[in-house]
Amino acid sequence: MRIDLHTHSTASDGTDTPAELVRNAAAAGLDVVALTDHDTTRGYAEAVAAVPEGLTLVTGAELSCRIDGIGLHMLAYLFDPEEPELARERELVRDDRVPRARAMVGKLQDLGVPVTWEQVARIAGDGSVGRPHVAEALVELGVVPDVSGAFTPDWLADGGRAYVEKHELDPFDAIRLVKAAGGVTVFAHPLAVKRGEVVPEDAVARLAAAGLDGIEVDHMDHDEATRTRLRGLAGELGLLATGSSDYHGSRKTCVLGEFTTDPEVYGEITRRATGAFPVPGTGGRD
Template sequence: MRIDLHAHSNISDGTQPPAELVASAAEAGLDVVALTDHDTTEGWAEAGAAARAHGVALVPGMEVSCRTHEGISVHLLCYLHDPTHPGLLEEISKARDARLRRAEHMVALLAEDYPLNWDDVTQHLAPGATVGRPHIADALVAAGIVADRTEAFATILTSRSRYFIPHYAPDPAYAVGLVRAAGGVPVFAHPVATARGRVVGERTYHEMIDAGLGGLEIWHRDNPQEGREFLLGMAAKHDLIVTGSSDYHGRGKPNHLGENLTAPEQFARIEEQGSGKVIRP
């Protein structure tokens, strides 16, 4: 089985509608794909219908944006949770609202130096989508200010830029507890992706594990080899699920569906722990 447990649609920062994403997963030869849009489950229904039509199993999921007390960004994948759970729903709603206010503030700052306004950004948002820096990047590309998203994030939208504004996000261990309370399986996404910025130390891992962390996304293009060895040791010591995935965003990133995969026996552990159901054709 070919299993990819991290992909984004245009409901967050991918470039394809959920149904098109699932069709692409089928074309890539995947047997299982997870839809893990940022802080939203709005794409589940469309992706589920497409999964049945294209013969691909869909894992309903989400990627929760978190931040440590030290200001380090942490992304938490969750699978097979109850999307109506009040505690988790309230927290991601707060994060979505904060993302919107942050994006508006960043665009106002950018407009002081570049020919860019809020309408330019909203043109790149799908209905109900979670707004984020990638949409600002798309507007910068459309305006001819940068060549692509990669250049935008390396220059104008980097966290070291004067235009960067942080947004509210829950503590990672708290988010892990919420995911478990919602019946989901929490997996730490690309934990040692140093090219993205600062990464957490062992203390945060132990706090997340104590809160119920289920697994680590180890096979990911942004995890360097030495970091993968550390993660494999951590997974073995604490009996954590090991996953691999593409973190596919369509045209938004160079990542390809199926470039990293999750072993079937590890996927079976996710199914055993989650309260929700995989949508099978």
């Protein structure tokens, strides 16, 4: 059983539509895929309608958080998308995305980069605009070789020359809100050091004490030594250890199913969730 619990569609910063994503997941040989767009559930309806037979869809989101000045992402699975307090917080984060992206464009222009808001808006399309869209604009202009190359201190990494802060959840509040909505929380790529400063292990322990369910261990931004370290930390703190591709379509080099989650861990996630249930495919429709 192959399970990928972290993917993105055009509802945020992926390049596959939600329908294309679930079809591509099935074609890649996955049995379960989670749709976890940034701070939004906008892709749910399209994805649910298109789930092919043989694939199960897990609904979720990747929530933008910050602790002690350090950004982190919290994967939330199988929560009730209509729960009002969590929905309100997601809306606050989404509403801040456009002014933030415009401010990053302004900083890049001050640095001599001929990027425009119109270019970034075209790349984002109907998705929730974010740093990857600005990064892709830099790729188009030949400023950096690829999207990952834009996430450096020279450009868009946390604290970088063109970085702009946005509204983000306190992760303790995120855990509380997701649990109140019947969901399950997993700390995404916690030691992805190439993205910037990471949360120290003592903070992860505090999150675990507050009800965090798991940490994403097997991820493209974690080398083998890091994965071993995180697996040990998960064991010490009693956390679930997941694996995922963090698929963004053609925007990143990762592929669906590049890393996967153990079926027993997936089973525990579904047992803990009460806000929503996995959606088995019935053939889908266009």
